[in-house]
Amino acid sequence: MYHSIADIIRQSEEKSCPFWQIVLQADMEERGVSYETSFATMRHMYQAMKDADAGYDPTIHSASGMAGGAGEKLHVYNAKGANLCGGLVGQVMEKAIKMGESNACMHRIVAAPTAGSCGVIPAVFLVVEERLSLPEEKMVEAMFVSAGIGAVIAENASLAGASGGCQAEIGSASAMAAGGLAYLQGGSAEQIADAAAFALKNMLGLACDPVGGLVEVPCIKRNVAGAVNALTSAQLAMAGITSAIPVDEVIDAMRRIGNEMPSAIKETSLGGLATSPTAVRLTEK
Template sequence: MNFTNGKELLDLCNKHNKRIYEVMLAKEVELSGLSEEEIRGKMRESLEIMKSAVNSGLNEEVKSLSGLIGGEGKKIKKRRDTHKPVCGLVMSKAISSAMAVLEVNAAMGRIVAAPTAGSCGIIPGTLITMQEEFGLEDEDIINALITASAIGMIITKNATVAGAEGGCQAETGSAAGMAAGAVVELMGGTPEASLSAASMCIKNILGLVCDPIAGLVEVPCQTRNAMGAANALICAEIALSGVSSIIPFDEVVDTMYKVGRSIPFELRETALGGLADTPTGRKIQKQVLGE
């Protein structure tokens, strides 16, 4: 069950009449020597950490060490409890949960880097919302996480998920693509539809720079995690409706990498450009870091 790109993954799915998570699980058994249940057990642990981070961020007093963020996820949840969300209930839940997890990360709490700490809110925000809204079991979400890991593995092998190498498109774009593909499979979509959703997520934010204020994974990272969760749900819905990505997944991944390498280094997590280099951004950096 070896694969290194999207085409090979789809070929295996079609040849063996399996879903993405089944092919990825078989691959992981071969690579790790662990049993399927042991692998699922490790993923179950990750899911529990994700759930705990969402819960902490939405229901406890969480503040980042710098003081820049903390409580934003709760504010969205509070508004949802008293007003009809402008973006709909599912979207509102997903974005508030994604932001809450990023807050927990900034407060040095326990999170799952999925695939990075800077994009840690997107997958839990999306998948845990899906579980709550559609009454799904933990085992369903574990399958979805395995699906997401297959997509993330392909991106990591052929491009990058690091903001320092490929900009925020590589971090939040990859996480959104992983989440979107997982949602499609959760909802009964085909492997082809899953990769189409992932492709569209990445295409939507090609060229997005990484410009954290004061070099901290807080601003604008938090709202970009919210955007990533929204992007994942949007692209999943499009793909589930039968709309395919015109550009194949593998070509999209290759393009993301090329675009990322073309982004000036000032806009790749160095805090030397973009929002970090605004007067306010520099003022905050001096206040937080003393420089």
């Protein structure tokens, strides 16, 4: 078992096996399942992400009316070639917002690591899989990398907006996606850790302030920010840039920041954007 990213890296070196296999082996031990079963379970989760992306319905809106259709608008914008971010980043933005909208509209998604942050990992992984022509097995391995990072964050900090703010949801998802992307690009265990550190550092202190208590505004668009942040963070690590603060210390800092946050910006909708004049009007409708 492991309790930190440093543990995973150490075990990876001692056993001469990749980062993702350490995470898979821990899953085998914890659930008492075979290698094949563990891998098949993760493959099923990745397929569910693909299905959720393919099943996006631009005509459906959430019950509140605050979510729906934005993914299609971005699709049209990208199709025109107007997105200055370029094709790859534009696609990632599009898939992230579509997944977030699907969650708000009660479609089937994969909590990664939460429902509110469900768009970050699939947005990055699905686009990169296509762009780099990667086999599905490689994508499943990257899912284990992401899961290992998420498990460490869950143990040492939090994945819940109610206890850690949105840094714990979108921030964690972004770190998980960044680490997985570094792996897909051939990164070492250290580069995976640096990618996760960069991504999480960029999200420290992010408030959880959902309008009307719904996982819609600003949650859906924050998935876009988390996905693009993951892309850039992985590129920093792959360029050989290292994080001045080790990822495990970044995770610890996130825990401390979350503990210091007032409850008004930890999913209670009693502060931040949730109490802006427009938010109040929207919730009164």
